[in-house]
Amino acid sequence: MKNGSALLNDSACAIVDGMVRDAERLRIAVSTGPLGERLVDAGAAVLGSIEAGLHMARATMGGLGEVMPVIDGASTRWPFQLEVRSSQPVLACLGSQYAGWNLSEDKYFAMGSGPVRLLARVEPLFSTLTYHETAASSVVVLETGAPPPEKVVEKVAGATGLAPDRLTFVYAPTQSLAGTVQIVARVLEVALHKARDLDFPLEDIVDGIAAAPLPAPHPDFITAMGRTNDAIIYGGLAQFYVTGPASAARELAEKLPSRASRDYGLPFAEIFAKFKGDFYAIDPLLFSPAEVIVTALETGETFRSGGRDAEMLEKSLA
Template identity: 75%
Template sequence: MKDGSAFLNDNAQRIADGMIRDAERLRIAVSKGPLGETLIDAGSKAPGGIEAGLRMAEAAMGGLGSISAVMDRASDKWPFALEVRSSQPVLACLGSQYAGWNLSNDDYFAMGSGPARALARVEALFTTLTYRDTASSAVLILETAEPPPMPIVEKVAKATGLAADKLTFLYAPTQSLAGTVQIVSRVLEVALHKANDLRFPLENIVDGMAAAPIPAPHPDFLAAMGRTNDAIIYGGLVQLFVTGPVEAAMNLADQLPSRVSRDYGQPFADIFTQFKGDFYAIDPLLFSPAEVLVTAIETGHTFRRGGRDSAMLERSLG
């Protein structure tokens, strides 16, 4: 898409404004920070909920994704799932939803996701993604229990070229309902990110849809993080529709499922502990859906690989 034509931040701003309007119904809290930034607490001191998480997730995708909670009749133990769809999956997932912006200051740390990233373009990923968003306001999603401190707000304002009072931060911890939903909604995004790591041409990915079970939140951070990751790694299903050589589609399907990783086969919380909390020591091939379908739309071939791992879901999700 042409620069500015996806309206990622404009779309997300409309979603955020709707959340502000419906704050009482969504059980979220809205306030202004010291620099005039808008703060939306969707699950920290405010209880939030599933609907707040769904809207956070759609804001994270810059309004280019559709996310809903659906019944999964194939599963007796985890009968509800998140369904994610996008007809602009590269922009929605990698250009917006991916949590790739490292925002840290003293003892504050958060990874920023959402369309403000496409204004700031400070990540290496944007050497591959050529799209530049244009907007008069920006939205950023933070997976944390605390609002961003002033130095982080100033950093985001400088990087996006906007005044602080034009920024909206939505935040919720992993342990919350909203946090759980918005993290599991990345099931399509992890497939796109892995496809990029595998050097599959992103311009050949033209559509995508995905689903993953909604785990129960857990008050312990490590357990909550484990459940949200395992919902995707052992329970996620993704279908990508691609153009280009059919052999490339087949090769992508071969390499995309999580079970190709050397670290596959343990609950994520155990893996994280084994590597002493170092995300970068974990095999990056693990961060992908359990089951994939890659459809070569020019030939009609569909390649199915991987599968849901019910035993691992039982160990992790309970």
């Protein structure tokens, strides 16, 4: 991808403009904030919808990924899954979709995702991810149940150089239909993030596809968070197509699945309680799909590791 264009930001804005046009059908609410920012509530004070969550997920990927519901005929208990794929997986998932921008302020907690991160470039990740954009407007996606306060809007505006009225904030809590969808749709992103933590050369990951079961939302935040994480940790499947030596592809396949983590083996809600709610005390290597397939394009070899855990899914998603 060439630097300088506004490809991801323009694509995300177009996706969100479509959401705004279809707001009634998607059961979302659109308003204008005190600084002129556009606010799209996809599941906080409104019911929202699965389709709204699909649009959110596509927007977070800057239009460089497909997200769609599919049926897994082999699963009788959790047959509906989300499938995510991208021919630009590193840029779509790490450069845009990853919720890596801390936008917390006082008692308001939120991590920002979406192509706005390519404009702000305030995260350490962008010291290695060299792609950048300039854009006339942008989209911020927040996993939260409240619109951003003025200080957060000002922070985003200051970091991006965009006036507040050129920013759209789309938000939905974990407990909502849309929130559940957009979180599970990160199954490919968490695999890429772990590959980076394992020091696999990101430029060698040239294509990717992943899927995870779509759990039911739950009104309790901890339960809802547990379900969305467990859908990936115990039910996620990801395949990477990589260049470079087959030995590196084999090693990535062996190390990438979630069961390689020291914290594997309990529902996520129980792991969260075990660490007294300290998310950052949990082994970061836990956050990856249950099963991984890596294909070495130069030799045609495919390596597999891990496996989906129906028993753990039953404990968490039932």
